[in-house]
Amino acid sequence: MQxxxxxxxxxxxxYNYWLSCSMFQxxxxxxxxxVTATPEELELCTSFFIPKKLRKRxxxxxxxxxxKYNAFIEKGILRSYTIDEKGNEHxxxxxxxxxxxxxxxxxxxxxxxxxxxxxxxxxxLLVLTPEAREDLxxxxxxxxxxxxxxxxxxxxxxQARIAASLTETAEExxxxxxxxxxxxxxxxxxxxxxxxxxxxxxxxxxxxRQISLRQ
Amino acid sequence: xxxxTTIAIIGVAGKREQSIATLFAAKYHVLLFDHDQEILSxxxxxxxxxxxxxxxxxxxxxxxASWEADIIILMGYNHADESISKKIKRVATRKIxxxxxxxxxxxxxxxxxxxxxxxxxxxxxxxxxxxxxxxxGELSKQLIMESNDEDAxxxxxxxxxxxxxxxxxxxxxxxx
Numbered sequence: 001m002q003x004x005x006x007x008x009x010x011x012x013x014x015y016n017y018w019l020s021c022s023m024f025q026x027x028x029x030x031x032x033x034x035v036t037a038t039p040e041e042l043e044l045c046t047s048f049f050i051p052k053k054l055r056k057r058x059x060x061x062x063x064x065x066x067x068k069y070n071a072f073i074e075k076g077i078l079r080s081y082t083i084d085e086k087g088n089e090h091x092x093x094x095x096x097x098x099x100x101x102x103x104x105x106x107x108x109x110x111x112x113x114x115x116x117x118x119x120x121x122x123x124x125l126l127v128l129t130p131e132a133r134e135d136l137x138x139x140x141x142x143x144x145x146x147x148x149x150x151x152x153x154x155x156x157x158x159q160a161r162i163a164a165s166l167t168e169t170a171e172e173x174x175x176x177x178x179x180x181x182x183x184x185x186x187x188x189x190x191x192x193x194x195x196x197x198x199x200x201x202x203x204x205x206x207x208x209r210q211i212s213l214r215q
Numbered sequence: 216x217x218x219x220t221t222i223a224i225i226g227v228a229g230k231r232e233q234s235i236a237t238l239f240a241a242k243y244h245v246l247l248f249d250h251d252q253e254i255l256s257x258x259x260x261x262x263x264x265x266x267x268x269x270x271x272x273x274x275x276x277x278x279x280a281s282w283e284a285d286i287i288i289l290m291g292y293n294h295a296d297e298s299i300s301k302k303i304k305r306v307a308t309r310k311i312x313x314x315x316x317x318x319x320x321x322x323x324x325x326x327x328x329x330x331x332x333x334x335x336x337x338x339x340x341x342x343x344x345x346x347x348x349x350x351x352g353e354l355s356k357q358l359i360m361e362s363n364d365e366d367a368x369x370x371x372x373x374x375x376x377x378x379x380x381x382x383x384x385x386x387x388x389x390x391x
Contacts, residue, residue, distance in 0.1 A: 023305065047337045050309040053283040059219060124282075132309065 023051055026074045026098045027126055031142075034149045041142050048136040049126040054078075054119040060101075060127075061117040067106035069127040073099050076123025077187055080115050081195070091196040094120075094184050100150065120188060165198060171207050173197045221246065222374075223284035225277045225299060226291035227258050231315075231345070231354035235290065237262050238378040240271040246280040247273055282306040286374065287338075288313045294327045300334035308337040311367045313360075313374075315343045328361060328387070339367040346383065361385040 024046055031037050031045075049072070054060060060078065061067050071078070078101050080093040092115065095101035106113035107130060128136065137144035164173065174197060178185050185193060194204040221244045224236050228249055239245050240262050249255040252273075259273045274280040281287050281303040287310055292299050294314075303312075312335055316327045328342045341362040347355020358380050362368040365386055372382045 047308060051282055051306045052285075053279070055283070062219065129309075 023074060023124070024049075024126070027072050030072070030098050031146050035142055035146045037142050037146075041140050044140050045136060045143060048132045049128060050132075052125045052127050054123045054125065056119055056122050058119050059116060060119070060125070061103060061106075061113055061115060063114060063116045064112055066110055067103040067113045067115075068129055070100060070102040070104075070107055070130075070133060071095075071117075071125045071127045073097055073101065074124045074126060076125075077120040077184070078117055078123060079120055079188075079192060080117045082115050089195055090198075091192055094181075094188060094192075094196065096183055096187070120192070170197070170199050170203055171210065173199070174204065174207050175211070219244065220286065220374075221284045222286050222288060223248065223274075223277075223280035224288045224290065225249075225280065225303070226289060228254050229291055232290040233258050233261075234354045235288065236271070237265065239288075240269040241267050242378055244270045245272070246283060247271060248275075248277045248280045276302075278302050278306055281310070284310065286311045286313065286370075288315070290315045294330035294334075297334055300331070304335055304338075307335055310338055311341060311370055312338040313341045313343060313371055315345075328363075339364045341367055341371040343371075357381050357383075359383045359385060361387055363387050 024042075027045075027049075028037075028042050031042065050069075052060075052069075052071070054076070060069060060071055061080075063083065073095055075097055077094060077096045079091050080095075080101055080103070081089050081091040083089055093101060101117060103113040103115045103117070105111060106115075110130075133147075137147060164176070168176070174193075177193065177197065190204060191201045194201045197204065199207070222239055223246045224232070224239065225248050227233055227236050227247050228251060236245060236247055236258060247255060247259060249258075255273045259271055262269050262271045277299060287303065287307055289299065289312060292314070294316075312331075314327070314331050328340065331342065332340055339362070341360050341364075344359040344361070345355055345357070346359045347357035356379060358375060360368060360371050360375075360382055361384075362371070363386070368384050368386055372384055375382050
């Protein structure tokens with residue numbers, strides 16, 4: 001497959017132009033929090049991303065499709081969920097500004113996804129296709145370091161979440177979520193928080209009532 | 216081609232542009248823009264009144280339409296007209312942009328391709344020529360699609376084939 005991008009010359013249109021573009025502010029911030037990046041490297045990255053707007057309830061990925069996007073969130077919140085045999089939704093991830101979201105297995109292997117990714121609010125995304133991601137990591141080694149650190153952190157967080165789901169009480173789970181991710185708790189409907197924590201909405205309501213009575 | 220695909224059609228003033236918009240609105244989520252808001256409202260109303268299931272919306276801004284879109288179709292713009300490319304350039308990065316060439320002739324097609332690629336250097340351009348002999352101002356069902364991006368060409372062909380067009384593709388293996 002031939003694309004025109006391999007031979008395209010890099011046009012440095014001026015780093016200030018890209019800096020003033022709010023479209024990349026969160027991405028640049030995220031990169032700089034994890035790796036050292038020059039202005040030229042940051043500008044080079046921008047041409048690999050597809051800018052995509054989603055409205056509330058629009059899907060980035062539908063279960064059963066191949067995941068072709070790894071999305072960085074500049075604005076808004078998305079959720080990733082799966083549906084069991086009984087038709088119940090199970091939310092596995094939220095992602096808000098500065099976070100990435102994808103079905104990594106499907107994205108990297110081309111297999112059919114078992115997840116649906118939906119916008120909870122109107123969202124502005126920067127998305128990478130598998131080919132663009134590989135190309136970007138090859139041409140900008142800084143970005144590969146950034147992706148490695150993200151995956152390391154994600155794996156650590158995943159282990160912690162598994163352990164917590166096995167050992168923590170409902171109240172502990174909710175309290176931790178409020179403490180660590182207050183932005184999500186404020187912006188996401190309660191029934192979705194309950195689903196993410198593996199609780200019924202009734203249990204979550206009870207937990208919140210108990211916490212507020214104690215305060 | 217997923218039916219969840221969002222298509223922005225920029226420029227719907229003419230008969231052939233309206234034909235394209237009507238065909239795609241029956242199958243895809245379509246966002247329409249035209250500088251003439253009266254024409255835009257009219258075509259949206261006409262499409263919605265057609266009685267077929269349609270998903271069409273009038274947009275106030277070509278940049279917003281292009282930002283939401285997965286594929287952008289530009290119609291009725293001269294390649295020397297930079298105004299539209301300036302508006303959509305930063306939200307059209309890596310997206311397929313399908314440009315309907317004004318006029319006929321293979322040499323015009325390639326010259327137009329080169330000009331549009333310079334205006335939208337990070338977009339995946341497909342240039343389209345109406346190959347049939349439709350009535351004046353109307354679109355025939357025979358189109359020629361040219362691009363230096365094979366994958367984009369396949370996607371464009373599938374898109375237009377899905378709404379009833381016969382497509383001849385021309386892959387030009389050089390940078391415009």
